[in-house]
Amino acid sequence: MLRFVVQFLVTCLALWLAAQLVPGVGFTDTPSLLLAAVLLGVANAVVRPILTILTFPLTIVTFGLFLLVVNAAVIGLVAMLLSGFVVEGLAAGIGAAIVTGIVSWVAGWFIGEKRERA
Numbered sequence: 001m002l003r004f005v006v007q008f009l010v011t012c013l014a015l016w017l018a019a020q021l022v023p024g025v026g027f028t029d030t031p032s033l034l035l036a037a038v039l040l041g042v043a044n045a046v047v048r049p050i051l052t053i054l055t056f057p058l059t060i061v062t063f064g065l066f067l068l069v070v071n072a073a074v075i076g077l078v079a080m081l082l083s084g085f086v087v088e089g090l091a092a093g094i095g096a097a098i099v100t101g102i103v104s105w106v107a108g109w110f111i112g113e114k115r116e117r118a
Contacts, residue, residue, distance in 0.1 A: 006111065011037040014103035015085075021099055024092030032084025039078045040100075048074050071097035 015036055019025045027033045051070045052059070059066045072093030079087040087093050 006107075008037055008041065010104055010107040011040055011100070013107075014100035015040070015096075017103055018096040018099040022092055022095035024086075024088035025096045026086045028084040028086075032082060036078055036082055036085040039082060040075065043074045043078055047077060068094050068097050071101065075100070 012033060015027075015033060019027055019033075027036065048070065051073060052067070055066055055070055059070075069090075072090060075096050076087050076090075076093045079085045079093075087096060
């Protein structure tokens with residue numbers, strides 16, 4: 001349960017930072033930010049794996065760079081579902097995907113998971 005709370009907070013931070021850094025990404029208020037983080041978590045768990053499988057050949061041809069478009073599409077889907085979250089175009093979506101990816105990577109590096117060695 002703690003892992004889900006930490007992931008939620010990291011997603012909130014990532015979306016907030018994307019709204020600050022990427023032109024075309026924004027929130028109307030704090031509840032919209034919190035709801036966008038929840039919806040993004042659900043979309044990443046349900047929609048993103050399906051899109052990743054469907055676009056696998058294109059991902060291979062582009063050496064994995066098409067995953068940025070997949071991530072941008074998931075963020076765009078959340079923006080379509082939530083009126084208080086705005087992503088204006090593909091470039092803004094890709095920028096938000098890059099920012100959220102970097103924040104998640106850095107948070108994972110700092111938090112990490114303790115693994116037992118046998």
